[in-house]
Amino acid sequence: xxxxxxxxxxxxxxxxxxxxxxxxxxxxxxxxxxxxxxxxxxxxxxxxxxxxxxxxxxxxxxxxxxxxxxxxxxxxxxxxxxxxxxxxxxxxxxxxxxxxxxxxxxxxxxxxxxxxxxxxxxxxxxxxxxxxxxxxxxxxxxxxxxxxxxxxxxxxxxxxxxxxxxxxxxxxxxxxxxxxxxxxxxxxxxx
Numbered sequence: 001x002x003x004x005x006x007x008x009x010x011x012x013x014x015x016x017x018x019x020x021x022x023x024x025x026x027x028x029x030x031x032x033x034x035x036x037x038x039x040x041x042x043x044x045x046x047x048x049x050x051x052x053x054x055x056x057x058x059x060x061x062x063x064x065x066x067x068x069x070x071x072x073x074x075x076x077x078x079x080x081x082x083x084x085x086x087x088x089x090x091x092x093x094x095x096x097x098x099x100x101x102x103x104x105x106x107x108x109x110x111x112x113x114x115x116x117x118x119x120x121x122x123x124x125x126x127x128x129x130x131x132x133x134x135x136x137x138x139x140x141x142x143x144x145x146x147x148x149x150x151x152x153x154x155x156x157x158x159x160x161x162x163x164x165x166x167x168x169x170x171x172x173x174x175x176x177x178x179x180x181x182x183x184x185x186x187x188x189x190x191x
Contacts, residue, residue: 005106006053009064012099013046016071019092023075026082038074042067058107065103072096 017039024035045067052060075096079089
């Protein structure tokens, strides 16, 4: 989860800043001013990548990797110039390595997220789709239901309507329609 990663990066940054301040305050003159300027610039960069990490931007991990890479190089330079104790250098070095490798491990993670369609049951699909139509003979049991698309009903022209009325009024057609039982609720046609 992002909350855990965000808190881990924030903790690494806090430990890094505190121990680096203890190291570079032992410098004097021009080296102190250069290190203070670099520290403030890197602190500004850390606010940018924390902002990007909070909004789950992919570029934030690349910026974190560059941040810790530059800090590792700066730490190696400081070790040659400052006679500080090894414990502080060891802590900062381990924290910077952890931050560097954590960012490398997470660089492509946000970009690979795939959007997955939510699962939809067959019942919901059937309710959305065409109605179920079952056709069977009255002597047979119903077979497997088949989904059929709804036919578009066209209005017949007046001449066709009149022809249809004549045809429907014939006694054979009326008898045939009475023999067919239609259950409109399930749309089952019994022949």
